[in-house]
Structures are given as C-alpha cells and as structure tokens.
Amino acid sequence: MRKLLPILLMMFCPIYLTAHCQLPCGIYHDDLRFASLEEDIQTLNKAIAEIKKNNGSSAEEKNQLVRSVNLKDQYADKIAHTMTFYFLQQRLKPEQKNLTSLLNSAFNILQLAVKVKASVDSNLVSSLNEEIANFKALYSSTE
Numbered sequence: 001m002r003k004l005l006p007i008l009l010m011m012f013c014p015i016y017l018t019a020h021c022q023l024p025c026g027i028y029h030d031d032l033r034f035a036s037l038e039e040d041i042q043t044l045n046k047a048i049a050e051i052k053k054n055n056g057s058s059a060e061e062k063n064q065l066v067r068s069v070n071l072k073d074q075y076a077d078k079i080a081h082t083m084t085f086y087f088l089q090q091r092l093k094p095e096q097k098n099l100t101s102l103l104n105s106a107f108n109i110l111q112l113a114v115k116v117k118a119s120v121d122s123n124l125v126s127s128l129n130e131e132i133a134n135f136k137a138l139y140s141s142t143e
Contacts, residue, residue, distance in 0.1 A: 033086055034136050040075045040082075041129045047072035048120050073117045079128070080113040087139070097142045105135040 050068040054061050083106050092102055112128040115121075 030091070030139070033082055034132075037079060037082060037132050038129075040079050041125060041132070043075045044072055044116060044125045044128075045122065047075065048122055048125060051120050072120075076113045076116045079132075080110050083109050083113075083135075087135075091139075098138050102135065102138050102142070105131060105138055109135060 047068045051065060051072065054065045054068065056062045056065050088103075088106055092099065092106075096102065108131045109128065112124060112131055116124050116128060
C-alpha cells in the first residue's frame with residue numbers, strides 16, 4: 001500500500017501549473033514580469049478606448065463590444081494573477097526590506113485591478129499604472 005500511495009496521489013490530485021512553475025528553481029525574471037505588466041496596462045487602455053467609442057448599433061459592433069469588455073476583464077485579472085502568484089507568493093520574503101510598503105502597494109494594485117474590471121474609467125487604469133510603478137520602485141530598492 002505504501003508504494004501505491006504516491007501513484008494514487010498523482011492520479012487523483014493533479015497539480016495545476018501557472019505562469020511560473022512555483023518550484024524552488026530559482027529562475028526568476030522580474031524585468032520580464034514588469035514589462036508584461038506594462039503591456040497589460042496598454043491593453044487595458046486600448047480595450048477601454050474601444051468600449052467607449054463603440055455604440056453597439058450593429059451586430060458586429062455588439063460582438064466587438066463584448067470582446068473588448070472580456071479583454072479588459074481578462075487583463076485586469078492577469079495583473080492580479082502576476083501580483084499574487086509571482087510577487088506575493090514567490091518573490092517577497094518576510095525578512096525583506098520595506099515589506100510593509102511592498103505589501104500595501106501590492107494590495108492597492110489588486111484593489112485597482114478589481115475597480116478596473118467594474119468600470120471603463122481610464123483614470124483608474126492610470127492609477128493602476130502609477131501604483132505598479134510605485135511597486136516596481138519599492139521592489140527595486142530592496143534588491
């Protein structure tokens with residue numbers, strides 16, 4: 001039975017991988033993550049601009065409107081996912097300098113991402129972008 005236990009666990013308890021493997025591999029690309037966050041902000045701005053200009057008068061415009069809303073929500077979630085699964089779970093450590101400031105900034109990013117999903121306010125995206133820049137500056141000062 002002891003030999004079967006690992007096999008049974010692998011069969012009935014699948015492991016779901018995310019953007020980063022979350023193994024103690026030590027392979028981290030912080031600059032890549034920040035570049036990705038900047039790209040996500042650009043996508044949010046474009047999606048919101050598309051939503052605002054679309055009046056949904058034709059079936060094609062309605063389709064594009066739905067696609068733009070879905071894209072906006074998806075990229076706001078992507079930002080939250082990167083902050084949670086990469087920075088909070090893997091990169092920030094209890095002994096890290098400025099930990100309280102980093103955690104507050106990360107929390108603000110997560111809150112703003114939720115607000116962006118519930119709105120088409122470009123100012124919220126700007127605030128989100130500013131908070132990501134703040135987090136990046138704080139994070140870079142701890143290395």
